[in-house]
Amino acid sequence: MLSKIIRQADIDHFSKWLERAEKMVIVSHISPDGDAIGSSLGLWHFLNSQEKTVNVIVPNAFPDFLKWMPGSKDILLYDKYKEFADQLIAEADVICCLDFNAIHRIDAMGEAVLASPARKILIDHHLDPEPFCRITISHPEISSTSELVFRLICRMGYFNEITKEGAECIYTGMMTDTGGFTYNSNNREIYFIISELLSKGIDKDDIYRKVFNTYSESRLRLMGYVLTQMRVYTDCNAALISLTKKEQRRFNYIRGDSEGFVNIPLSIKNVVFSCFLREDTEKPMIKISLRSVGKFPCNQVASEFFNGGGHLNASGGEFYGTMDEAREVFEAALNKYKPLLTAQP
Ligand code: 5GP
Ligand code: MN
DSSP: OOOOOSOHHHHHHHHHHHHHOOEEEEEEOSSOOHHHHHHHHHHHHHHHHTTOEEEEEESSOOOGGGTTSTTGGGOEETTTSHHHHHHHHHHOSEEEEESOSSGGGGTTHHHHHHHOOSEEEEEEOSSSOOSOSSEEEEOTTSSOHHHHHHHHHHHTTOGGGOOHHHHHHHHHHHHHTTTTTTSSOOOTHHHHHHHHHHTTTOOHHHHHHHHHSOOOHHHHHHHHHHHHTOEEEGGGTEEEEEEOHHHHHHTTOOTTTTTTGGGGGGGSTTOOEEEEEEEOSSSSSEEEEEEEOTTOOHHHHHHHHHSOEEOSSEEEEEEOSOHHHHHHHHHHHHHHHHHHHHSOO
16 A cells, blocks of 8 residues: 555645546656656556546657657657647646746746646655645655656546556656666655556566667767766765767767766765766756765755755756866865765765
8 A cells, every 4th residue: 555645635636627627738847857758658648548638748859768658759849849839838727747846947838837827736756846836746755756646646546547558657757766766766665656557567677678778889988988087086975077068079979878977976985976067068058967875965065056956866957167167166065065975874
């Protein structure tokens, strides 16, 4: 049995909306990851079974390793089909906002969502949700939005309506937001849910291979290069990797090629804090990704030094300046947080 973590009032409220809604839209965050796409499609499959007219819209493209997911071909990219998407958003009865806590996380689409008269529900696991939805289901203690979608569907009494395809999407989101169940994954109910998803006929081993083992040769070579350039700050139990635009060109970088790189330095003994600096190809800025293990709050570093935020162990931000300057800011952060970084667990 699963604990009833979602408030009954929210379940009842959303069930009521579902009774009346015909047109529904699901939106998720910019640069969608496995959980954004997994939770959106998981909910999409379910709503399709309820005979709703439902569309998933995301701000921009998602990585190739998620394109096998059932339903992914029907996802609308806002930056490509803005006019059509604006119309769907404006005419929707209900808009489901998945896997983000702040309207700016859906970029230009935010304006259309805020302006729409649709009823809005937020289903998310990031800290401090902004109050832009009538129903807010926010559970930062849960490791993925996909898990919340599973819980919501079950609590509404529709476990039987979850199809194999829907289960595959939910599983993918749960798996990617926990690094294949290697972090944020100690809640035993996760494994109960996996067991339920397996009962739908999913092949979890195959999903793992499709998501994690279908990289291009150039990505692997890029990874090798980035790691040879890595800086390790032994006295701070931290490491830094970076990627300039020039280096991206040299390795025929395409979006998504550096996905997950930031986690690799954490496999070094004693390293508990990792930073990845990537020069953006579109905006004149450096994208910061931070990861930590244990209690070190990398989201604090993100908000204090890089105008960002996120979770305790996974956060990010942006930096406007050169790569050298960004590295200096990171080193200043290390200096400040050295006592915490070197504290015994
Ligand atoms: P990633 O490193 O995978 O891009 O981001 C990890 C997490 O950090 C995201 O799930 C999100 O919670 C947070 N994050 C990343 N970039 C930003 C940002 O620019 N601003 C804020 N507030 N959070 C971010
Ligand atoms: Mn997520």
